Amino acid sequence: MNAEIERRRTFAIIAHPDAGKTSLTEKLLLFGGQIQVAGAVKSNKIKKTATSDWMDIEKQRGISVTTSVMEFDYHDYKINILDTPGHQDFAEDTYRTLTAVDSVIIVVDGAKGVETQTRKLMEVCRMRNTPVIIFVNKMDREAKDPFDLLDELEEELVINVRPLTWPIESGPRFRGVYNIYEQKLNLFQPSKQVVTEKVEVDIHTEDLDNHIGIPLAEKLRSELELIDGVYPAFNVDDYLKGELAPVFFGSALNNFGVQELLDCFVEIAPSPRPVQAEERIVMPDEPKFTGFVFKITANIDPNHRSCVAFCKVCSGKFTRNTPYLHVRHNKTMRFSSPTQFMAQRKTTVDEAWAGDIIGLPDNGTFKIGDTLTEGEVLHFKGLPSFSPEMFKYIENADPMKTKQLNKGIDQLMDEGVAQLFVNQFNGRKIIGTVGQLQFEVIQYRLENEYNAKCRWEPISLYKACWIESDDPAELEAFKKRKYQYMAKDRDGRDVFLADSGYVLQMAQMDFKHIKFHFTSEF
Numbered sequence: 462m463n464a465e466i467e468r469r470r471t472f473a474i475i476a477h478p479d480a481g482k483t484s485l486t487e488k489l490l491l492f493g494g495q496i497q498v499a500g501a502v503k504s505n506k507i508k509k510t511a512t513s514d515w516m517d518i519e520k521q522r523g524i525s526v527t528t529s530v531m532e533f534d535y536h537d538y539k540i541n542i543l544d545t546p547g548h549q550d551f552a553e554d555t556y557r558t559l560t561a562v563d564s565v566i567i568v569v570d571g572a573k574g575v576e577t578q579t580r581k582l583m584e585v586c587r588m589r590n591t592p593v594i595i596f597v598n599k600m601d602r603e604a605k606d607p608f609d610l611l612d613e614l615e616e617e618l619v620i621n622v623r624p625l626t627w628p629i630e631s632g633p634r635f636r637g638v639y640n641i642y643e644q645k646l647n648l649f650q651p652s653k654q655v656v657t658e659k660v661e662v663d664i665h666t667e668d669l670d671n672h673i674g675i676p677l678a679e680k681l682r683s684e685l686e687l688i689d690g691v692y693p694a695f696n697v698d699d700y701l702k703g704e705l706a707p708v709f710f711g712s713a714l715n716n717f718g719v720q721e722l723l724d725c726f727v728e729i730a731p732s733p734r735p736v737q738a739e740e741r742i743v744m745p746d747e748p749k750f751t752g753f754v755f756k757i758t759a760n761i762d763p764n765h766r767s768c769v770a771f772c773k774v775c776s777g778k779f780t781r782n783t784p785y786l787h788v789r790h791n792k793t794m795r796f797s798s799p800t801q802f803m804a805q806r807k808t809t810v811d812e813a814w815a816g817d818i819i820g821l822p823d824n825g826t827f828k829i830g831d832t833l834t835e836g837e838v839l840h841f842k843g844l845p846s847f848s849p850e851m852f853k854y855i856e857n858a859d860p861m862k863t864k865q866l867n868k869g870i871d872q873l874m875d876e877g878v879a880q881l882f883v884n885q886f887n888g889r890k891i892i893g894t895v896g897q898l899q900f901e902v903i904q905y906r907l908e909n910e911y912n913a914k915c916r917w918e919p920i921s922l923y924k925a926c927w928i929e930s931d932d933p934a935e936l937e938a939f940k941k942r943k944y945q946y947m948a949k950d951r952d953g954r955d956v957f958l959a960d961s962g963y964v965l966q967m968a969q970m971d972f973k974h975i976k977f978h979f980t981s982e983f
């Protein structure tokens with residue numbers, strides 16, 4: 462494999478919002494030399510937001526509402542981090558992000574253990590056999606017993622685990638971790654400014670007793686023996702197949718255990734992997750460039766109202782100003798200013814290799830799932846929209862700003878923030894989301910980014926599902942009977958808006974030849 466491709470590491474960080482993902486992302490960037498230690502400490506105390514959270518609403522609420530892309534160099538490796546929203550209302554953005562990464566770091570709170578959102582995201586990783594590393598965070602606070610945590614991880618995430626570091630106590634008694642992978646002791650100093658020193662210790666000598674005291678040394682030795690007896694030795698191949706998850710313990714806020722995670726990660730994590738297209742499997746070391754758009758973001762720079770399409774390079778080398786085929790439009794495009802990102806800060810790049818994420822300026826030509834190639838017609842799979850669970854009519858609250866509102870709705874729907882349906886009965890626009898918070902984000906962004914005001918009106922719906930049939934007569938009969946509940950999505954496909962579970966069940970029983978789909982990819 463090409464040396465440039467071999468050194469790429471592209472991964473997503475996923476977690477429940479309270480697990481401390483923000484702190485972990487900050488510290489990883491710190492090791493990449495992207496933010497000064499003093500700056501990181503200041504930002505933790507004053508701004509209370511992550512480098513990756515660039516929207517005002519993210520800074521105000523202290524949550525991520527969109528995936529951020531960051532890249533940095535670490536030793537000989539080029540790292541691409543995709544920091545995903547932890548809040549379950551934005552799960553769809555996270556699902557799509559997982560299609561663009563080669564591995565995943567899951568952050569788990571040491572006290573709370575595995576939470577619902579993490580469980581759902583792990584299912585997506587399992588479907589794609591994505592390799593997973595688990596970081597158990599907040600060990601400087603009272604946490605569950607580490608063996609209980611390992612049992613919970615195996616049971617809840619349905620994956621075998623193997624600890625590669627081991628904590629010595631937790632909370633106020635937390636003394637540090639023993640690095641099983643490197644056979645070194647890391648002693649904890651509760652300080653955000655100091656990166657903890659590693660001590661090489663033979664755990665079978667008095668040296669360990671001198672560092673942490675005899676009772677803790679005895680306990681550590683017996684626990685390490687138990688680990689060797691219960692858990693199989695760490696096997697990199699099992700990890701790469703997605704069957705085994707290495708587990709690390711630490712405190713991201715105190716910058717403890719993060720470097721051990723990063724050092725091991727760059728060594729064992731996969732370089733870019735083959736990607737499945739509908740036509741064939743695309744290998745990363747193929748000479749010709751291919752890539753797909755997995756995310757679109759409007760207004761990263763509010764002064765320029767620019768729209769950026771994030772493209773994952775799947776094979777070959779992307780070169781600036783080279784003509785590439787936009788498969789859906791069947792037309793050739795050149796990109797004079799492709800960018801790589803550090804959250805909101807961006808730099809123009811001349812080339813990118815398989816595994817990299819690049820930002821392409823977008824003036825409405827891209828949709829999520831679009832493919833770029835050097836001429837071959839390819840369609841990459843795995844970027845579905847899911848059936849929404851909450852619905853509201855969106856109405857214009859300021860008739861003077863109709864044009865701005867329509868533009869804002871179009872761009873936000875292109876981003877995949879939510880889904881838009883047009884009711885065929887009354888022509889009104891319906892927004893479908895996974896959670897209530899999405900409505901608030903849409904309203905906030907329309908007002909602040911597009912200077913347009915909207916208001917929401919209630920509509921009682923249970924589920925939206927895409928319908929198709931090989932029997933045109935039956936499809937027509939269904940659409941006539943359910944005329945009040947028929948809508949079109951943005952691609953002009955038929956969508957049935959069922960107002961209750963019973964109505965949906967009866968429709969499925971009455972119309973045997975109609976297929977009801979709950980994701981848009983069919």
